[in-house]
Amino acid sequence: MYARVTVQHAAARIEGPLLFLKRTLEVGLNEAVEVRGADGRARLGRIAALDEERVTVEVLESTTGLALPDVTARFFGEPLKFALGPGLLGRVFNGVGQVIDGGPPLAAHREPRIEGLPVNPVARETPRDFIETGVTAIDLMNSLVRGQKLPIFSGGGLPHDRMAVEIAAHARLRGARPEDFAIVFAGIGLPHERAEYFRRSLETSGGLERAALFLNLASDSSSQRLLTPRYALTAAEHLAFTEGKHVLVIITDMTNYCEALREVAGAKGEIPGRKGYPGYLYSDLATIYERAGCLRGARGTLTQLPILSMPSDDIGHPIPDLSGYITEGQIVLSRELERGGVYPPVNVLASLSRLMKNGTGRGYTHPDHPALASQLFAAYARAVQTRLLASVVGEEGLSESDRAYLAFGTEFERKLLCQDGPRAFEESMEAGWGVLRRLPQAELTRLSDAQIAGHVGVAP
């Protein structure tokens, strides 16, 4: 590494976010640059391409106000890094890792790259332990496991923010000390009042001491949005793998991140792919989501709960679609349930937790949990199908057992999904057995006779 070098009068061209400089010194690809104009404001940038004469800098903020003669560029000689040290929790940062809560800056003990390095799959530990979120639709039906990345697919006007705050307040690990648990919250492109809501809610619930906030506001530049999750995750990795905490990272809203990526790619003149998003959207999202996990030999773990709003509630839109291919499942919120007054309005059939099998059942939650969840899924799927049938032929046209399923479906939504406050896992299990009693026992083909006898009633 060499000293940071400042270069003046080298700018040759500015085009959108791209700044072309004459190459007067040895710099490398992807290294960080700080660009200043006549206004003296520092703008972060990154070396995007290099040849013998020219350096192409991608400026991560607005290039408005830059004029060729005034541009000074300071080359870092290394990629963007985040100076981290103890005392991260309880602090509030902006989208590029600068302290904005009025306190002193962090003491820098290490300076990891914000991009992170891909984890060697061999060094990964399989995620195992159950995290209790307090939401029955998640705990019982789509369990969250330590080290998992489980996004919430939501839409405008749906209560995903409320869910995020409640999960942040209640989430607990069975058998771990509360001080081992930390929350990193990354707000990307948040409107001002939403950022305030999160900060206030965390303060009132007492969660702020165990949380670090990274807030990129809607008014900040879109290229900065690309850095916010990376700074937040670098901090989370530090907490998890250096300080040994179990970290839950809540990122909202990934849709804003993808929009920013599309905007920046467009400005760079790249060939657009589906709906104008760049072809590498999948790989780019993977560099964020894949930073969740457990490392062999590390005490802490990193769990991600990203929130994304599906544009026009379309789950086939590239953002939820590509996210779903990377994340280990998804929690889908439903507008229909929300209108029907169900909170949290989780569409359990469209939701999925791929790692559920790793962290549930004997030794983790309850030996009968997997069978119960499987039976509830099968029955509710049938109930939804029957409801469709009933809407065409009317309830009179239905058979006895179909009517039982209809009643089960309503009870499932009213008694199991609906909840006033967080539920302990045992309460969720009890609610599950409760709604199954609505069905004739011959229909419970996914439960063993012993399970029926023990929890639902007398075996057939």
Added chain:
Amino acid sequence: MSVGRVLWASGPVLRARTTGSFQMREAVYVGSQSLLGEVVSINGEEIVAQVYEDATGLRPGEEIRGSGAPLGIRVGPGLLGNIFDGLLRPLSGCRPQYVEPGAGGGAACRFDFTPLVKRGEALGGGAVFGRVTPAQGRAQDCLVPPHVAGEVVDIADAGNHGEDAIVCRIRSAGGAVQEVAMGHFWPVRVPRPAAERLPSDEPLVTGQRILDCLFPVVLGGKAAIPGGFGTGKTVLLEALAKSCNADVIVYLGCGERGNEMAGVLEEFPKLTDPRTGRPLMERTVIIANTSNMPVAAREASIYSAVTVAEYFRDQGLHVALMADSTSRWAEALREVSGRLGELPGEGGYPAYLSSRLADFYERAARVRTLNGRTGSVTLLSSISPPSGDFSEPVTSHSKRYVRCFWALDIKRAQARFYPAIHPLQSYSEDAGELADWWVKAFGSVPAGAVAGRPANEWLELRRGFLTLLDEQVRLERMARIVGKDALPPRQQLALFCAEIVNEAFLRQSAFSDVDWYASPRRQAAMMRLIGRFIALAEQALAQGAPLERIAALGFLRPLQRMGEEIGEDRLGEFDVLAQRMEREFRGLSTEAGDVR
């Protein structure tokens, strides 16, 4: 060795001016970190190379060195039971927690080598000259590289040797002496030669009922598994890797999740092969290029995997290659193509997508190897179509080259009906070849109370099930308009039977301790039992028994749970269940007779 200087760099693509000649597709090492790359175009003194690693810090003027050979991998006895990155560099052992750039191999392993040839013997390409027995795992043959042939001038004695140590010298007809180690180098993009391609009449037994019975694939066949996210592609591929009857499994995680790879790595050493009783890991090679690892290496990983598969095929083994997923590979192709400034075709993919897919799928085959044995490579590749739309380029092009199409259905997956293979959208062109094989499988199961079996029971039952499932969709559509009760009793029964086929036969949990694997004998017993049920139910209905009475018969619950309850070691219980079914139906008909 040719060298060059980097002129321009952007992302994983660079241009360099060279002194000396480079070949197309030659492997190159770039800069002080020796990043591995490959030449993709040559224009006079200028070459374009794609770099397989993170090129952060790379600068113009750095050196680029040619390796003199196309991008290749070293195949040898160290492969089985290990995990590698997309360029077949070991990930276990000395590699650290994070995958850092810079080409580096793992420590060379040592093996106990036994020579199988003597000095003076003539050997052809691909011949077996020795055998290695690793400390754990199966014994493997050492092969002469396919393009080397001649007389053995020197062969090492039995003993412990390093993987790369020269153990054999062969003088070719021209007089040149070639040195041969236990492993050898092979360029990944070139298919390994075989003596001839053979037709196949044996199935890859997957242990999954819906596949083996309805949509079977032959050894040396190729199947595509398309499905949107959450439909269970990976779970299905992992289940196949655990339960199928191949000798060697090559599992390629191409652009997929790191946690999944960790799961495979943790689970496989603990599981045992249902046929040999040995740990599953001993027959498995894992190649992992997770979604956050460099994208250009993802493009190469699929070729590395199929080359490894062919290497084991050449030892006379049956190999199954699970590629998860080819869409990620195609996307890597698209991304690199975009960086190279090529014209985009359909969906932004380069115009050569289709021919690259064809190259890949054509490497599946059952062959007579150069040394006269029979081996096969079966390709099973998952496809992740955007928003589950099967008309997108990767799915539609793959469909032209595969013979089995196992379409995963989001509706079934949402009802947690696994494997979520849609029986109407899927097909297998291999079924006809396998009819005779199944005759034998059915023949080995005692017929019990069932009499009057057709000549080819499997084909008959398969046709019956598929027709029934097809009818179900039609009838359900009708029921949605007129109501289920308005259907005539025969059609209501068809719906009921289709439900039994789905619930009792096609549904199979990969996570169940009992049902994760179904042997052909168990499959035959279940298939026959359900076929008999359908026949008896139709007969009873014709004799006047109402559907409600049939649906209330006591054996139905054990019938629906038989996959879960009757394990491989208790196949006799299917007979007991069959007798109970016959008895209860007889009771029903006497009752109906009394009423009459």
